[in-house]
Amino acid sequence: MPPSEPTAPHFRKPLLETPFHARARELSQIDQFVPWAGYNTVDVFTTVEQEYFAIRNASTLYDLTPMVKYRVAGREALEFLNRLVTRDLRKLRVGRVSYVVWCNDRGHIIDDGTVFRLAATEFRLCTAERQLDWLLDSAIGFDVEIAEVTTDIAALAVQGPTSCYILKRFGLEGVERLKVFEIGEFSVRGRPLTVSRTGFTGDLGYELWMRPADAVAIWDELMAAGRTRGLRAIGSQALNMARIEAGFLMPNIDFMNAEHTVRLGRGRSPLELGLGWLVDLDKPHFNGRRALIAERRAGSRRLLVGLDVAGNKPAHNALLYAEEAGRREVGSVTSALWSPTCKRNIALAILEAPHFAVGTTLWADIYLNRELVWERRMAKCRVVEKPFFAPERRRATPPADR
Amino acid sequence: MSATAGTRRYDCIIVGAGHNGLACASYLARAGRSVLVLEANERVGGAAITREFAPGYRVSAGAHLLNQLPRALSAELALGEHGLEFAAQELPTTAIASDGAPPLPLGAAGDAPLSALSPRDAAAYPAFRARLGRFAKVLYPLLDSIPPRLGTSDWGDRLALVKLGWRIRTLGRRDMRELLRVIGMNAYDLLSDEFETPRLKGALGVDAVLGTNFGPRAPGTVLTLLNRLAAESAAGPMPLAQPKGGLGALSDALARVATAAGASIRTGARVASIRVVDDRVAGVTLESGEAIDAARVISSADAKTTFLKLLGPRHLDTGFVRRVDHIRSAGLAAKLHLALDRLPTFPGLDRARLGGRLLIAPSLDYIERAWNHSKYGGYSPAPMLEVTVPTVNDPSLAPTGRHVLSAIVQYVPYETRNGWAADRAPCLEGLLALLDAHAPGLGASVTAAELRTPADLAHEFGMSGGHWHHGELAFDQFYMVRPVPGAAQYATPLAGLYLCGASCHPGGGVMGLAGRNAARAVLRGAA
Amino acid sequence: MGSTTGASGDRNDVVIIGAGHNGLVAACYLARAGLKVQVLERNDYIGGAAVSRKLYGDFTYSNCSYVCSLLRPEIMRALELPRFGLQVIPYEGGCTMMRDGGHLALYDNHDALRREIARHSPRDAEAYHRFSTDVIRQCKFIKPLLMREPPDPTSFKPRDLMELLYLGQRLNSIGEDRMYDTIRFWTMSAADFLDEYFESEIVKAHFAGSSIIGTALGPRSPGTAYVLLHHYMGDIDDTVGAWGFARGGMGAITAALTASLEASGGSVRTGAAVEQILVKNGRTTGVALASGEEINARLVISNMDVKRTFLKSMAAEHLPADFLTAVRRFKIRGSSGKLNIALDGLPRFPAIPEGSPCIRGDLHLTDSLEMMERAYDDWKDGRWSQAPYVDMLIPSQIDPTMAPDGKHYMSVFVQYCPYELADGPWTAAKRKAFGDTVIDAIARQSPDFKSLILHAEIRTPWDIENEVGLTEGNIFQGELTMDQLLFNRPVPGFAQYRTPINGLYMSGSSTHPGGGVMGAPGANAARRVLRDLGRAS
Incomplete structure (x- = not known):
């Protein structure tokens, strides 16, 4: 049983808990939790104002574990992903992250997420919704292996103007050299840690990817390191405020997975969502390309x-x-x-x-x-x-x- | 066959020299296109070939009778002038029995044997045939046209739908109601409502399920029956025919038509992949590595093979690939080829009927039970058979005085739970016993026997699943949704790539209409 | 002896034959429109196949239909059924127990369900989302058609043409891709349909169950995907939570309908078996009871199935030959049986985890499509399934009115059971053997089951026909196959609740949109009657 699996059977407690859940419970003043991708997560710890201003003026810790993660690896992992998403991932170097969207045949968005190129033929795809079904059907004809690894990796977002300082103080030597969308591998007191300079706040910030077994210790050490820099745990509401300011889109709020819409005309193309800069029509065929060309020609x-x-x-x-x-x-x-x-x-x-x-x-x-x-x-x-x-x-x- | 190799660029490359590929090539070449037909095997014909299966014995290795070739098509292509001759035409169909009952002829009205079995059935039969005949005539134009798309703003599509509706209305209210009712029915109920004689019902049921993965109780089998009858209605009043030299002779004639029209045909040229440049077809690459350029590639291979193997999913969208992947194409029809050292004797059967089509399907329940086994990975111990003895009409297929028996055997699955290595011998043994029970002494006269399972046929003819129709013929894979939405008008999502094989509308059977409709679609697309 | 409920007077506007749910629904609508309505019921109790019966001790059996799922919300609202006492308690899931001791449960909670399916296949857990989206898309398309009269495609009447146009526009409005999906959905087999979503055999088997209930088809028969959808219709939009137990058993529905009817001045007379529908000069004048009594009415609505109405309750001379042939050829096939079991306690099912609420839902034993298809093969050969598909419910867990404290009532719907056996007519011994087959199958998943049985009522299609009057005991009054849906149901040209006899209408499940305790045929028939009387609503 993975460490994040609660002991109660799913029919009694349908929501999972992340490895940080005990800490979240301790810090939560108002017990305001919301389900997110099958996990019970904090909506607000104290007040949404306090948490929001910490993003912009101090630093924040946000439990990112429920973000759905897939390991995509194999000889044709790049080709597979490049056919899946609208961006040209051939340009994505090892050690870099790319924000991507992917479409159905009609050129309507299924989901957005990030692709981490961990090695030449190994990637991590982070998505908002689970979609193994779509990924596996997209893999027909490609030499690639796809597996969900959400429970294998705990994740924390450290975001805010003082986040870099806190991470250095926590022990991530050289983290200040990480550029936006760059990935760094670190080890802190014997605990391996992957850090990417990514985030959903539009501010300075990093995301930390770790073994679930190390999760609580890292949380505690980060909190200790951030004490003098106003680090505080935040919930999803404050993050949502920051992401609107940053102009980031939220699935099921700003658009719906087109494959899950019931009514005609509810699908949205990346062009319609103002994400045309993510669509690379010059690369080899990808899902929805022909529809997007037609849309570009006719106008959205x-x-x-x-x-x-x-x-x-x-x-x-x-x-x-x-x-x-x-x-x-x-x-x-x-x-x-x-x-x-x-x-x-x-x-x-x-x-x-x-x-x-x-x-x-x-x-x-x-x-x-x-x-x-x-x-x-x-x-x-x-x-x-x-x-x-x-x-x-x-x-x-x-x-x-x- | 002529082998015009070269580095020139063609207007059209046709993958596969089956009858649909050749028909398509002929029409395109006649329309002035430069056409190259590429055939993987050493001979043209695809599943319409004549092959030696034992020294001196030749047989139509796939389809063994011609019943659906529209007269208009053979006239347009002047097949007769290009060497197509018939060993026999207007062949009769007879339901035979193993229990000593006299053979039951089908076809002509008021046959004495049927009257003896059931005066009621004998009286009902002509009206039934006439009614289905009227339905078939109304449906035929459907087979002979490119299916419309739904929900588009294209007036051509809308007009096609309106015309279809209008045509059905021309039947008159009574027939129209009946057509709209029976078309969704199963053959078992339709025939049981009309008739009482088990062997008559069984024999009529054969046409509803032959080549499909369904038993007669499956709803939709009246549709397959009507589809067949519609095709036959354009082939003549008594459409069953046997080309001289086997079905390969038809393919040879088609190849001559194509060549005469200016098409080139290369055999032994297996297409390994369809090449794509800038998201449109650029040509093909042969297994030898040779690349040939063309503006259009028209594949007579089945949809799965074309899209998933030759083109590759990476040039297509996931939703489309998913639909292609879901095409049901598991074949259940096997071929049995026997070399006989003498003419078999079926009691009560005269030579004229012996040279026709013989059916072993004593009842609808018999067929249904035969199907049952195949659902669970077994072959039928008591299968349904369509038997021909082609040497009765065409002695050239065997050494003098010797004979060939060719039978379509249903239901034999693509793979069995035990594997064909273990099952082949007992399956063949059972078939010989079954035939021997219908023609005493036949077993002893067999000098060579060949059982071609759907897996064998899939390998020989390059059809995924070994399905006759390159994919099940059922409502959900029919007309506007055949082979899949997005490729039902012969054009495909990839510019320049077309389909022209049996996986397209109107399906398998040696009809040539898929090839002809595809040629129209190509010419329309180019216009 | 029979009795009359509610007010009874001399002159009837409408006589309705059969106090099943559709007859009562039609009666309620007509009574509310001010007509004088008399419902005649052959049995001594009201309800047809939606009944609660006390056949053993203080147990209440829903001894025919057993689930309240499809009853149209617009009918519940219009006839004020909650006011007249109808209470529906939703299922808490469902479960298929596996032969290897495993199980697949269905839970209402989205996350619990995902994790449950993921135990069998992570991929299927996510394919489920696609599956339910596609099913809902189709249901949304079909749902409005349920409460409408199907148009006659051969007619040039403005109303039919408009209705055809409406259908065309509705279809058009779902978009090109969905139209193709619709064509495929209506015509595929459940097995092929499910293959396009799921890889796990148990997941497919669980969902396939609803595609065969009440039909003489197997999961591999084309057209069964539609039946699956027919059963899903209760799951969308305004009918959320509609899958449930009627408190007090299925008779509670017909009791509420009766109360609603009486409140509008209609009445039901039980023990009044109609022997003949009276016809004079091509027009009905009323009915004659078995007792010889004649009851006159301007209009007669038959809630009996189409065969019973035209082949058994009137002289053939009144009907056109074509119509009679069509009625004879309408397929009404007995394919299901039913066991109603009184239990001394709640049986244990070791396959179901302790504390799982799924036990308060529908329970099944068929864990593969092959097992289900083989069950159908038995039916084709004229014997009951040796390993039958069962749909079990124990409503007494949440409805104390169904059994004494600590004891339980179990409803076991069984598929397949033929109306006619290959080896001759049903006998008491065969009925018992059929029951034993079912009980043995359940006992394989429940070691203490047999020891808890206090009483078991075993009902074959033959029994259901004889008691309820449904031809061959078919629960839908006719197969739900492509050739018997929409404008073909029950007879092409007579799909609009009218018959060749003036003044005679049909309201049973033989008519569009078919069976299930839905009420739509009754409501549609009433609307047709009112329109013909110039009282269009």
Whole structure:
């Protein structure tokens, strides 16, 4: 039984616990947990404000273990992955990470994730959802082995302006030399550790991959190392705020796995999601390529964009209109946030052509609960460039120490 | 065969010189395309070949009768002028028995033997044949056309659907209702509703399940029956024919047509892969390593072989590959070839009927039980047989005075639980015993015997699963979804690659329509 | 002797033959529309095949149908069945026990289910998502068709053409890929369909179960994927949680319907066996009971199956020859049996883990498609399955009204059991042998099972026909095969609840959309009647 497997049978406790679960329980003040990819994980430890500001102004520890991980290895592992995802992975050097999306035949996104090139013929694919079925069917005709290794690897995200300092102090000598999307192999007090300079906050940060048996000790040592740098454990809510500021997309929020949509027209292509920069039409055939070429030729019918919304009320789930009278519906908000760092009311929204050009003015239909009285407000919005927040420090190598 | 090698670039390369490949080549060459046909074997014909299976004894190694070749197609291609001759035409079909019962002729109305068995059946039979005949005529144009796509905004597709609906309406309300009812039925029920004579029902049931992986109780077997009858309706009122020299003679004639039209044919040239440049077909590479360029490649190999082996999944999308991978193509029809030192005697059978098509399928339950074994990895100890003695009409196939028996044996699985190494001998022994029971003394007259399991046929003819139709013929693999959505109009997701074999609409049987429809699709795509 | 419930008067607008659930549903709708409705039931109890019977001690048997899954929510709402006492308790899963001691359970919780399937195949655990998505896509397409009249494709009437257009547009709206999927889904065998998703034999066997229940087909017969879907229909959208036990047994459904009917002024008369549907000049005038009594009505609705209605309850001379032939050729095949067992305690099933809630769901013993297909082979040869497929439930675990404290009622649905045996008619000895086969099969998974049996009611198709009046004991009043669905059900040209006899309608499961305790045929028939009376709603 893997160490993360709880002792209660799955029909009594359907959710798994990560190796950090005991620590999470200790630190959780309000017992606010949410399921994530089959694990019981922390939504909020203390207050979401405290946790959010730690991301931007100090450092944070986030349990990343539930992220679904596959080991992809074999003679044609590269060819397999390159046919799977839209980016050209032939350019991905050993020791580097790539953010990728992959599509179905219609060119609609199935999932996004990261590919780690651990060796010439060995990769790790991190995904939001489990999809062995799709991966194995995609492997027909390739000499490649695919296995889920989620429970074999515990993972922590250390993110925030002081994260590099904390990791150095924890014992990761030379971690400051890691560039964005680079992988480093370390050993700290006899415990092997893989570190990638990746993250979901849009800030300076790292992700640590370790053996489950080492997980608790590493957590404790990191917390000790970070005491003077404001390190705190955070839950998913705070992370979600940061990722909206960074303009990152969340599966099942900003798009759905096209293979799991029931209704026609709910699939989204990378072009529609503004991820055209991830689509490399010049590489050999990949899933959805022909559909994407056709879409590029005909022009996308919709686009996911950033919105700057008037006022300070987040435009959660708002429908968007072309004019204030609210007659012509042109899209809807997928993620919304009052950004504490930018002091702007921001949103991600999917818009129909031709309303998605930067600078376009739209109107968001926002419903406000004001002491149990609902009010409706048409808020003026403007289509803006993403990301909303991208501090220089996220790329600085070496990063600052404080 | 002519071997025009060269480094020139062709408009079209056709993979496989089976009858569909050759028909397609002929139409394309006639339309002015430069065409090269590549055949892996040393001879053209694919599964329509005549082969020596014992010294001096030759047999049609795959299909052994011609019943579905549309007259229009053979006239268009002038097969007669190119050497196709018939040893016999308008062959009769007879259901034979081992229990001493007289043979039961099928076909002509009001046959005395049927009247003797059941006046009711004898009375019902002509009306039944006529009704199915009307259905078949209405359905035939379906076989002879490129299936439409659904849900597109293409008016051609919509028109095709409307025409199909209209054609069915022309049957009149009564027939239309009946067609829409029976088309989803199983043969067992349809025949049991109409008739009471087990052997009549069994014999009629053969046409519903021959070449399929279904027993007569399986819904959809009326569809396969109608598909066959539709094809036969265009082949003539009594469509069963035996080419002189075996089915290979048809292929030879088709090859002459193609060559005369300007196509080149190379035999012994096995295509190893289809080459792709810039996401479109560039040509093929032979097993020898030789590369030949072409703007279009039209594969008469089955869909699985074409997409998964010759092209390779990496040029296709996962969803499409998944569909191809799911094509059901396990064959259940084996071939039995016997060399006989004398003419077999089936009691009560005159020479004319002996030269026809003989069926061993005493009842629908018999067929259904024969199928049962194959579901669990066994061969049928009491199989259904379609038997011919081609030397009755064509003595050239055997040494003087000697004879050949060719039979389609159903149900024999691609692989058995025990493996064919262990099962081959007992299976063959059982077959000989069964035949001997129908033609006493036949067993003793056998000088050589060859049992070709679906695995053998798969190997010989390069068809995955050894399925006659290059994939099961059933509603879920029929017409607009045959072989898979995305390749049902002969064109494939890869620009320049087409299919023209039996895995396409309208399926197997020596019909040539898949080849002709594919040629139309190629020419349409080029226009 | 029979009795009449509710108000009874002299002149009836409508007489409905058979107080099964569909007859009652039709009656309720018509009574609510202000018609005077009289339901006639041959038996001394109401419910047809949806009954709760006390046949042994203080045990309540749902001795025919046994699961409340398909009852359309729009019917429950319109007829206010919860107000009239219907309570449904959802299943807590389901389980197939394996011959090697293993098991596959189904759990409501998504994560528990994934981990359960992953025990057998990690890949299948994730393929399940694709499977359920595809099934839901198809259900969403089909669901609205259930409560509509199928159009006659041969007709040029505006209504039929509009309905065909509606169908075409609906199909078109699901997109090209899904249309092909729909074609394939409706025509594939369950085995082939499941092969496209799963690799684990036990997973396939578990899901294939619902594709054969009530049909004379095996999992490898084309068309069974649709039957699988037919049973899934209870699982989507507004019917979430619809798979469940009716508290008080299946009779609770028909009891609630009866209460609803009476509240609208209709009545049910039991012990009133209809001998003949009276026809005069091509028009029905009412019915004649076995007692000789004649009951007149403007309209008659037969809730009996189509064979019983036209071949046994009226003179052939009233019907066109083509129609009669078609009725004769309509396939209604007995393929299932039923055991109702009173138990002295809860049997142990060592294969099911301690504490697993799946025991409060449907339990099965068939762990491979081959085992299931072989069970069908037996039926084809005219004998009951030697290793039958069973669908077992122990509702008394959560419904105390079904058995005395500490004791249990077990419902065992058995597939396959022929109506006619190859070796001659059913006898008491054969019935017992059939029951023993089933009990032995269960006992192989439950060592103490036999010792707990207090009483077992064994019902063959022959028994069900004789008691309930369903031809051949077929639970769907006709096979759900391609040739007997939509506009072909029950007779091409008569798929719209009307018959060749003016004033005579059909409301049973022989009509579209078929069987299961769904109520849709009854509701559709009522709508047709009202439309014909110019009272379209």
